[in-house]
Amino acid sequence: DGGITQSPKYLFRKEGQNVTLSCEQNLNHDAMYWYRQDPGQGLRLIYYSQIVNDFQKGDIAEGYSVSREKKESFPLTVTSAQKNPTAFYLCASGPHYAGYTFGSGTRLTVV
Amino acid sequence: GQQVMQIPQYQHVQEGEDFTTYCNSSTTLSNIQWYKQRPGGHPVFLIQLVKSGEVKKQKRLTFQFGEAKKNSSLHITATQTTDVGTYFCAGTKTTDSWGKLQFGAGTQVVVTP
Numbered sequence: 001d002g003g004i005t006q007s008p009k010y011l012f013r014k015e016g017q018n019v020t021l022s023c024e025q026n027l028n029h030d031a032m033y034w035y036r037q038d039p040g041q042g043l044r045l046i047y048y049s050q051i052v053n054d055f056q057k058g059d060i061a062e063g064y065s066v067s068r069e070k071k072e073s074f075p076l077t078v079t080s081a082q083k084n085p086t087a088f089y090l091c092a093s094g095p096h097y098a099g100y101t102f103g104s105g106t107r108l109t110v111v
Numbered sequence: 112g113q114q115v116m117q118i119p120q121y122q123h124v125q126e127g128e129d130f131t132t133y134c135n136s137s138t139t140l141s142n143i144q145w146y147k148q149r150p151g152g153h154p155v156f157l158i159q160l161v162k163s164g165e166v167k168k169q170k171r172l173t174f175q176f177g178e179a180k181k182n183s184s185l186h187i188t189a190t191q192t193t194d195v196g197t198y199f200c201a202g203t204k205t206t207d208s209w210g211k212l213q214f215g216a217g218t219q220v221v222v223t224p
Contacts, residue, residue: 033211035214040120040216041216042117042199042214042215042216042217043154043199043201043214044214045211048211058211090153090154092154096142096203096211096212097142097159097161097203098159099144099156099159100144100146100154100156100212101156102153102154102155103153104152104153105153
């Protein structure tokens with residue numbers, strides 16, 4: 001089955017620690033995206049990538065970093081510079097003109 | 112801030128009743144998409160509208176794209192408990208050279224049996 005796999009499902013981060021969220025897709029999509037979801041605020045775009053080895057900042061990129069070394073993979077690193085990282089992180093892929101496919105998400109909590 | 116606005120933010124519906132949720136953009140959109148997110152789940156693509164005035168139906172769900180391509184609506188008839196979730200609209204601005212989706216904040220739907 002084609003789809004997007006995000007891991008881990010739950011992640012706990014200590015203050016000052018960097019953590020990396022995994023996102024892998026086997027849908028052969030060129031474009032991939034990272035969104036952050038907070039209650040009542042919908043989905044906010046962190047980073048997106050239209051093609052391998054290229055990515056752009058979204059609306060809330062500060063404190064995050066990404067890489068796109070392979071078409072299938074688009075990992076997101078939440079750095080210690082992100083002051084309020086507790087949120088639900090969603091990875092998606094697909095063209096904007098045909099609907100995105102979302103992964104099942106990672107819930108990140110700062111402890 | 113959010114450039115695609117959705118109203119209402121919350122919708123409590125009695126099972127069997129109809130309701131409508133609205134999506135408004137400050138700029139003209141080239142397309143509008145609707146997604147549904149069940150509690151504890153992830154957004155799932157429902158439908159896309161691209162033409163001015165377009166109307167599409169999926170069983171009890173009717174989606175409409177405004178004539179000016181700045182607003183959209185989702186109407187659900189005879190609401191069922193399976194309709195519980197948050198409904199998001201998302202649009203692509205015509206001025207965006209590449210076309211990334213702008214999501215609304217969603218309408219959270221609660222159904223009372």
